Amino acid sequence: MRLVPHPFLARRGTLLAAVLLLAACKGSGSSDLADSDDPGDVPDPVVLNGPETVYGLPNLDNLADDWTKQDYDDDELVPFEIVPSAVAPASFRLTLSGTEQSARIWHDGEIVATGGTPEVELDGGTEPLELRVEFKDFDTDAVLEVEELDENGDVLQSIEVALRASPLFLNHHLQPAELIIATEVSVYGFDNDAMVEGYANAIGERFESANGNRYFQDPWMQDELEFGYGVLPDGQALDLVIDSIRDRGLDDYPEDVWAGEGFGVKTWGRGYASSQDSFGNLEVSPPVDDFPFGRIYYGAGRGYAPQATKLFDVLEENRIQEPFQVDISWLCVGHVDEFMTFVPDSTAPRGFRFVINDVDAAYEVLDAMDPATPLPRYAGRQNHNYDTVGELVDDNGLRVHNEDVQLDHLDPIREQMIAELGLLDEEVVLLPGLFEEIGYCGNTNAALIPGMANLIVADFGEGTNLFIADPFLRSNLNDQSSDPMIQAVQDALPAEAELHFLDDWDVYHLGLGEVHCGSNVLRTPSPTDWWTNDLGGSK
């Protein structure tokens, strides 16, 4: 078997070629097959030969129209050859199995075998049989049996070729960033200009905004779409936007902006969406033991669950990033990104830290502040109605409520994350966070201090950038250096990261979201090997 890994990732409309792994055939009609495991082997001319496995990417780009159009020259059709034995058979019989309608075989410009018509006979001869395989979806696992037949229809030799589409992977925070996106909104006298400018100033053209007027002023860019990908052994990849069934103002955005050649957009499920169908509630850990692509985690709880069961069925079946649930029933919005995340840190044992909100860490900062410190951003009925630090720290009702949040929710979730992911104590960072009850939300909770764990991670190859909600725990709103909460966060997060504290107050914080909720990141697919031991769910 030979495999020459491609060092570069070809993306967005490039040829999605197969990896033809010419190897020992798993023939059933002959016992004298050549052993072609030796490096440099050429196919044994005596026996029927073909690749052991053909890898491909699902033909989901262009809104999956290409599958319907049936174009023989489409990039996603993966060519491979069957080399006949020296016998020169009268015909070949192809039999496709292991798939319903998710793979099909092409020959000479025509579809010759599908899940519905799995068997076909083609003319034999001495020339290699040129075939192509096309996959409809991720993680497709099929087998093509190729038989050489004589003039009487008797089988001379046969081989099996495994047909394998890349599993679907969701991005994690250690993958390089390529682009950050957010909606530019202005609604009822409030706008997110400060956050948009903060991004643009920090990363320039690597930030793009969507027009809020076009998308009904929907600011929750994280929630409508989830970036994922498929990748092949040669490094070629298909980007994918999973389009949530949430379908609020940004509903058309994935199709408008991302669908195209080499870029797929797909929705699993339909109908009523709960808040848990938003993709701020669908996150992935960095690689951990036994999970080289990380693990998916999402929020659910009694009475709180994603309704897009098809999507979550797919994710559950795709054990490569084996998902687990976290209780979010104590939150108004109910998304896992509201209180925890992962950030890169080259000084950490495995290159990352797990960050989770902590009430004691917040009070440690607040209690040390001068109680007379004015808090102009928190003052007033439209905000949180705390004029000074003293009012905040002396609010015993708030304090005992947060103690309960810590004991009842944050502590158990931290322990669960440690257990599920095998985290080390030194990998855990406690980030200050306070919560308050939301009366119009069944007395569940949302961040009182802007949720700073609700952050964006982006490394464009020049080091880690963390985009974090500005906590505004200071009197001079224009002087972040005077903010002790910012200082505490800087001390807690990796020193190598560049921290950008963005003003997300009016549009996001008061709408019960923060920076991560209002942004999304396109990342470079991970070239990590999933194929050698086929980590896919169907194996």
Add this chain to the structure above:
Amino acid sequence: MNRLALLALLLPASALAGWQDDVANARAACDTDASLCDVVDNLGVRENRAGLWFVQDSRLGVEHLPVLLHRMQQETDRMMRPALATGIAQLFTDADASWHPAWAELAATDPSPQVRSIFITELRRAPMTAAGPGLRGALAHEDALTRRDAASVMGRQLEAKAFVDDLLGALDDDDAVVRKTVVRALGHAADPKAADAVRAAVEADDQLANEARRALERMGVE
């Protein structure tokens, strides 16, 4: 005793009718100042991240309170009515004490459980002239979730100790969730005089044991 009768005992007699009359006549004021109704009729109502509606409109001031209350009373949409309540609850925190009877009455008697919950939650940091009758009225409500909300807020109210007797009286509530919330609220209020009653409640209902342990710790007793 029904809720209105209870409120009648808790509130000054003049208060009960006064704010209702003001609200009923509120739109008449728009004849002289059309902007009052313009703002309320074209109010900034947003969806939060969970898809729930809330008021976010910097034009809104206490002067809009009667018109906004009038609009809420006329509103039948199940999303809009609580949304309007979020705006009203904000204004109540700025309004003078003459509006406290309205706040209390809405918390205790509004037909919508969501609307009651909004006003109850805001009573946590309200003056006792609003919080006292509002929370006590809500604790007597027939809806268990409203009683739960009231008990929860009582324990964390700025004057939490003033509600300890009310909470002790609710320890034998018919609803298990309310009883659990009452025990927690007594812990939040941290008045050691409630310790014996909490211990007795655990003897009657061992489901309260964990909650009681934390409550007794907060009271500073074993």
